[in-house]
Amino acid sequence: xxxxxxxxxxxxxxxxxxxxxxxxxxxxxxxxxxxxxxxxxxxxxxxxxxxxxxxxxxxxxxxxxxxxxxxxxxxxxxxxxxxxxxxxxxxxxxxxxxxxxxxxxxxxxxxxxxx
Numbered sequence: 001x002x003x004x005x006x007x008x009x010x011x012x013x014x015x016x017x018x019x020x021x022x023x024x025x026x027x028x029x030x031x032x033x034x035x036x037x038x039x040x041x042x043x044x045x046x047x048x049x050x051x052x053x054x055x056x057x058x059x060x061x062x063x064x065x066x067x068x069x070x071x072x073x074x075x076x077x078x079x080x081x082x083x084x085x086x087x088x089x090x091x092x093x094x095x096x097x098x099x100x101x102x103x104x105x106x107x108x109x110x111x112x113x114x115x
Contacts (some may be wrong), residue, residue, distance in 0.1 A: 029105050037098050044089035046082045053086040057094050061087060 037057035045052045050070040054063040064086075070079060 016030040039043045044086045046085040051082040051086045053090045100115040
């Protein structure tokens with residue numbers, strides 16, 4: 001008994017080429033998006049704008065702005081907490097933006113190791 005190959009699967013040289021071209025286009029689009037995301041900057045504040053942290057999409061901290069009135073030598077812990085809170089929020093924004101962008105490009109496919 002011979003196995004029958006469903007329509008569209010046999011002699012699939014043309015289909016495989018199309019799939020390969022689509023995969024190549026998706027890869028190029030993701031590489032472009034990654035470069036754009038890495039260059040993009042994300043800022044977040046804490047303590048009522050007392051501390052502002054700016055990160056990029058790599059993620060790297062690019063700038064920290066501290067209002068002078070927040071600098072209290074007697075309470076350096078509070079300043080550290082404000083910096084941590086603003087940094088984490090900026091990093092979270094960068095991560096969410098990357099996830100949304102890549103998900104849109106991949107059509108919601110979760111491909112391990114791709115991003």
